[in-house]
Amino acid sequence: MTELIVSKLCKSYGKTMAIQDVDFTVNDGEFVTLLGPSGCGKSTTLAAIAGLQMPTSGRIKAGSVTYFDDGKGIALPAEARDLGLVFQAYALWPHMTVRKNLEFPLRLRRIAKAEQTRRIERVLSLVEMGHLADRYPHELSGGQQQRVALARTLVYEPAILLLDEPLSNLDAKLRERARTWLDDIRHRIKLTTVYVTHDHGEALSLSDRIIVMNGGKIVQIGTPREIYEAPSDPFVADFIGSSNFLHGELVATAPGGSLATVRLEDGRTLAVTLPREIAAGRFVAVAVRPERMELVDHPTSSETGTVLEVEIRHRSYFGSHWHYSFDLGREAIRVSAAKEYAGDRVSVFIPTAACLVFETSPPAAEKRKIAKEAKAA
Numbered sequence: 064m065t066e067l068i069v070s071k072l073c074k075s076y077g078k079t080m081a082i083q084d085v086d087f088t089v090n091d092g093e094f095v096t097l098l099g100p101s102g103c104g105k106s107t108t109l110a111a112i113a114g115l116q117m118p119t120s121g122r123i124k125a126g127s128v129t130y131f132d133d134g135k136g137i138a139l140p141a142e143a144r145d146l147g148l149v150f151q152a153y154a155l156w157p158h159m160t161v162r163k164n165l166e167f168p169l170r171l172r173r174i175a176k177a178e179q180t181r182r183i184e185r186v187l188s189l190v191e192m193g194h195l196a197d198r199y200p201h202e203l204s205g206g207q208q209q210r211v212a213l214a215r216t217l218v219y220e221p222a223i224l225l226l227d228e229p230l231s232n233l234d235a236k237l238r239e240r241a242r243t244w245l246d247d248i249r250h251r252i253k254l255t256t257v258y259v260t261h262d263h264g265e266a267l268s269l270s271d272r273i274i275v276m277n278g279g280k281i282v283q284i285g286t287p288r289e290i291y292e293a294p295s296d297p298f299v300a301d302f303i304g305s306s307n308f309l310h311g312e313l314v315a316t317a318p319g320g321s322l323a324t325v326r327l328e329d330g331r332t333l334a335v336t337l338p339r340e341i342a343a344g345r346f347v348a349v350a351v352r353p354e355r356m357e358l359v360d361h362p363t364s365s366e367t368g369t370v371l372e373v374e375i376r377h378r379s380y381f382g383s384h385w386h387y388s389f390d391l392g393r394e395a396i397r398v399s400a401a402k403e404y405a406g407d408r409v410s411v412f413i414p415t416a417a418c419l420v421f422e423t424s425p426p427a428a429e430k431r432k433i434a435k436e437a438k439a440a
C-alpha cells in the first residue's frame with residue numbers, strides 16, 4: 064500500500080529551471096499521468112522520483128519511506144527505492160530468453176526458486192507472453208518486447224511503477240493495441256503508477272488523473288474529464304485535444320446568471336456561458352472544441368447557441384469525414400463534418416454550452432488605444 068508524495072520539487076541545470084515547485088500526490092493504486100509538451104519537465108520529475116537525478120530542492124516520499132528531502136539531507140540511492148521503471152527503450156538482455164530476462168531481477172533479489180517460477184508464470188500470463196517465453200528478444204516484435212520489459216519490472220513486485228513514454232517506439236497501430244493491454248493490466252494490478260507521455264489520447268484513456276505540465280510547472284491536475292471539459296487555461300484547452308479560439312470583448316452579462324455575450328473581432332456577437340464571473344468590457348478568448356462546432360446548411364436562429372455564416376477557405380477529405388477551415392477574427396477555425404459542403408459559404412452552429420471562456424489581456428492595438436486614452440485623461 065504505497066502513496067507517493069512529491070512536494071515543492073525543483074531541479075535546475077545551471078540557469079535552466081527544468082522543474083519548479085512540482086507538487087502532487089499519487090494515491091495508493093492510482094494511475095497518474097504527467098502530460099505536457101517536449102521539454103516541460105516530465106522525465107526530469109520521473110527521474111527525480113527514481114533517484115536517477117538529484118533534485119535541487121523539495122521532498123519525495125513513498126509510503127513511510129523518504130526518498131529525498133533536501134532540508135533533512137536525505138537522498139536514498141536509486142537501488143534502495145522500491146520502484147519499477149520502464150522506459151521508451153526496452154533494454155532487454157539480448158542473450159537471454161524472455162523467461163531468463165524475467166528470472167534475472169529475481170535472482171538478484173535472492174528470491175527462492177519456487178517463488179521465482181510462480182511469479183514468472185503469473186506475469187507472463189498477465190502480459191500474454193507465456194507462449195513466447197523461450198524466444199530471444201530479437202525474435203519478438205517491438206510490442207512484444209515492450210510487454211516483456213513491463214513484465215520484467217512487474218515480476219519483482221515493486222511498490223511503485225514509473226513509466227516514461229513506454230509506447231512511443233511502437234508504430235501507430237501497435238501503439239493503440241499496446242494501450243489497450245496496458246489499460247487492461249493496470250485495472251488488474253492496481254499499482255501506484257506515474258506514467259509519462261506527451262500523447263493526450265494516451266493520457267485521457269489510461270489515467271485516473273492527469274497532471275498537465277508546461278515550462279517546468281504544473282498547470283492543472285484533474286480527472287481526464289475535468290482536464291478535457293474544464294481546462295484551466297487556453298494552453299490546456301489547446302494541448303489536450305484541440306480547440307478553436309475566438310477572440311473578443313465581453314459586452315454583457317446577464318445579472319446573476321452565467322449567460323453572456325461576446326463581441327467578436329469582426330463585430331458579430333457570440334452567446335457564451337461563463338464558468339465564473341467576468342466583468343463586461345474584459346477581453347476574452349473563447350475556446351470551442353472542433354467536434355462541438357456544427358456546420359449547417361441554412362442559417363437558422365437558435366436559443367442554445369450562435370449561428371455564424373463563414374467562408375470556407377480549405378476543405379480536405381479524410382474518408383470517414385471532411386475537414387473544413389475558415390477564418391473567424393484572427394484565427395483559422397477547424398471543423399470536421401460527415402458530409403461534403405460544396406459551396407464557399409456555410410453556416411456554423413456554436414452551442415453556448417460548448418464555449419469555454421478565458422479572460423485574456425487586450426490585443427496589442429487595443430493596449431495602445433487604452434494607453435493613449437489614459438495619457439489623455
Ligand SMILES: Nc1ncnc2c1ncn2[C@@H]1O[C@H](COP(=O)(O)OP(=O)(O)OP(=O)(O)O)[C@@H](O)[C@H]1O
Pocket residue numbers: 076079080081082099100101102103104105106107108261
Ligand atoms: N542533463 C541536462 N542538462 C541540461 N538541461 C537538461 C538536462 N536534462 C534535461 N534538461 C532540460 O530540462 C528541461 C526538461 O527536460 P525533460 O527531459 O524533463 O523534458 P520532457 O518533458 O521529458 O520532454 P520530452 O517530452 O521531450 O521527453 C528541458 O528544457 C531540457 O532541455
Ligand SMILES: [Mg+2]
Pocket residue numbers: 105106107
Ligand atoms: Mg522525456
